[in-house]
Amino acid sequence: MLINKPSDIKSSEITPESVYRQRRLFMKSVAAGVAMLASPSLLAIPDYSKPNDRHYPGPDWLQQMIRQGSDERVFATDEPMTPYEDVIGHNNFYEFGIGKRDPLEHAQDFRTDPWKVEISGEVNKPGHYTLEDILKPHTLEERIYRLRCVEAWSMVIPWIGFSLGDLLKRFEPTGNARYVEFVTLHDPEQMPGQRTSFSTIKWPYVEGLRMDEAMHPLTIMAVGVYGDALPPQNGAPLRLVVPWKYGFKSIKSIVAIRFHEQMPDTSWNLAAPNEYGFYANVNPQVDHPRWSQATERRLPSPFFNPNRIDTQLFNGYAEEVASLYQGMDLRQWF
Template sequence: MHRYRPTPIPGSEITAEASYYRRRDILRMGAVGGFSLAAPSLAFSATELAAKPGGYDPKEELTAEADATSYNNFYEFGTGKADPAAKSGDFNPTPWTVKVDGMVGKPAEFDLDALMALGLEERIYRMRCVEAWSMVIPWIGFPLASLLDRVEPLGSAKYVAFETVVRPEEMPGQRGIFQPLNWPYVEGLRLDEARHPLTILSMGLYGKTLPNQNGAPVRLVTPWKYGFKGIKSIVRITLTEEQPASTWNRLAPSEYGFYANVNPEVDHPRWSQAVENRIGGGGFFGSNERPTLPFNGYGDEVASLYEGMDLKANF
């Protein structure tokens, strides 16, 4: 196992030293009582990021930052939507490493500096995210494929498995006799899904470092899938030949499929998925309902990944 170090890049492309260390200061802030909505911006401004090629914009009104950072699913901090923001203050996302191993030619462990080096290619991805409710969030991140390329996946690798951190001393949802889920939280993608340009690792949103409640310091975003696929606070990524376990699929396979592609024609056993409720605006429930779109509206980009598959059977 070796630690990845970035290769030299042209001087014209190097971030200014003051900006780089400002980013590290932001991360240190996260170590003291959690992140604030008023935290300084990242090294790149939202305008600069939006101007770079490779991002994505669905041309929809963004969800208010206050809603996106206060209405979350993150069971490690509690099962209520307000629990992550209220109970994640003791979580310390620095220092941090993400181990990448399994069927790769060059297994490695990436610290935050190394991830930020990949993040020199950061883009803003204004993406719809949907469960029974939906938001449009300006994620700041980079394609997962950029990380996978560094470790050189073997030809036998077919899937990518993800694992989140287990810290019951900092994550109150992981404490107690009766636990809602088995820890660690795990997820998985097919390798071609993981390499798709819209599959990103996010380290920020709204021009700021990722808040604890949104999955600091690094999380997965796959916008054409239901929200539970977006594993947070990732510590390990493993390439494998066999389909990996997925926490909700393992807990209730009749309710949560491995693929979890947004499909209005496949109802959850306990509710319809034909409509979604957009958070914000006129209220949280009822007033903002709209039809759910196949693949969450990203069909033109991702439908080819599933040609020939029965998307009702492989939900």
């Protein structure tokens, strides 16, 4: 069960890295203590410390935004966070290879600055927007989400981002906009996975949401993780996070957002429609054709001692999102 508690403590500008991180840890501890007095079920805010050998600060202006966010809200769960090494080292990002560590190995030189996003379709304000255009009107908020993926491994990740709905409203969708389509960068020169014989997916990678799903407060556009900008292997500089759906819905390195009246075709649904539905809501009662989805492996999960847990409907967010699917057969609309 996800428990949402906005912190009353505001972030402030702090320049030295060591001082900055120590103060944030202190602030989160205080916030957690205050929240626990009001709600015994809310656990302490996790430690944001991480190894120093890999550091992804991103552009100076973005790192400054992350440090100076003035409306920081922490969404806590009753589960420990996934170790930083697993978050940055165990990914699905087929543009950089099909192995879980391929993105870490092959994405380190990926160029994410400058970056533009094309807005088109059923909107009054289409155009090409820079990353600065998209981010600067927003206050970045740190949130902790449970993100479980179709491969039966899952993580608890401290994302940094903002409401996707707040972003979409800025482009003034028309009354005909019922779906939102997202497109990943197609650049075989930088993305070796797009040059291989692995052809199940037709590039570029495409995903989509129904408009009410996209506007839900739990749907965020993430630009950072663990106090830094997103690493390239995690979808820099801009990725979707939809925590009640399987991981392939949370598309990475977005370069286009398109508004449609009709449901858009999506990459995995086109590649294997009997295995990957458009909705992809986490559901332990609907098995993948080749494996059960009743349980999942939570990282870290050693090979000889796997950390296997029961899968929760809507990934534990049923109270927040089940109303979006009232009257729908979740076995048919999987």
